[in-house]
């Protein structure tokens with residue numbers, strides 16, 4: 001029944017034999033075994049919550065039973081708990097193109113944004129503007145708005161095309177998401193960082209939708225600061241610790257306003273006054289969540305031996321394939337991802353996006369939606385098979401052509417967003 005539908009009408013679906021050949025030739029195909037995924041699901045939401053690393057339950061069980069249960073407080077030293085933020089930062093560093101000591105794993109993206117932006121403002125006294133892109137992820141703007149109230153600066157949000165013109169002598173900080181969370185558009189990190197530098201400003205990159213998805217080169221591209229997410233492409237589990245990056249040239253001058261004892265030069269001296277730790281370690285605040293750190297460690301470990309350039313190339317091919325075939329489906333608008341760099345996710349617009357996504361999820365194909373009309377699909381290279389594209393497109397075609405999304409079962413319920 002379904003295959004007959006494919007052949008009639010203009011919209012074709014990819015040839016399963018072609019997809020199978022792509023999977024057979026995929027140098028990253030082996031990485032999927034590093035995860036536990038339900039066999040009958042097509043999971044296209046790893047950009048929002050990465051899947052469970054296969055090694056994670058065992059590592060967590062050991063951390064609970066041995067490190068905590070038996071080692072108790074001795075584990076801060078004997079199991080290396082105290083070093084985990086720095087050690088995991090060093091493990092994340094090659095994924096984002098940074099030297100190991102420039103990255104620490106800690107807190108959330110939101111909190112790390114505050115820390116780095118406050119440091120940047122203090123390094124550019126007299127400048128009163130934080131410049132960002134108009135429709136970037138809300139928390140980035142919210143955090144900057146809160147900080148702006150404290151620091152007496154303004155947050156200026158302009159469309160992407162106006163960013164360069166807005167980089168004037170009043171800008172202290174340029175905050176950009178490297179990959180846009182909706183469109184998947186990618187900024188040229190080297191060019192925008194250089195533009196910030198020549199305007200006398202500092203750059204802060206949000207890598208939430210690029211760390212683990214694209215090949216990054218923070219050091220080489222001249223980024224000043226960066227933050228990134230642990231639970232998306234890094235597969236660290238729900239609410240995983242985030243990470244923060246500080247270029248070596250700022251290790252002396254940058255003084256984040258959120259100063260806690262774990263970022264002190266000598267936390268266990270219990271001294272009366274704050275003295276920042278050397279380098280990126282000063283970005284740490286309070287006691288690290290060790291169990292969550294162990295989970296993140298398992299997530300990062302899934303990237304062992306994976307060239308990020310290969311991951312980016314594979315995700316781009318998946319995005320392009322999906323876009324090409326989705327274009328012919330009824331009622332949807334698909335933005336052409338274009339031939340250049342693009343994030344590892346794609347959006348498709350449909351006026352009833354929430355209902356269509358609910359119907360799709362009921363068929364075992366999981367993406368997500370953003371109001372009012374955006375369906376978002378992620379194609380992480382470590383876990384997505386080319387065949388998944390075929391399965392997802394077939395399900396989407398079926399949902400759209402049958403009109404089953406109009407069924408009362410798929411009425412808006414809030415939980416799908």
Ligand SMILES: *Cc1c(COP(=O)(O)O)cnc(C)c1O
Pocket residue numbers: 108109110111137139140177181206208209229242
């Ligand atoms: C996911 C995401 C965040 C998440 O911030 P948290 O503080 O970890 O909740 C922030 N910024 C962007 C661009 C994101 O995509």
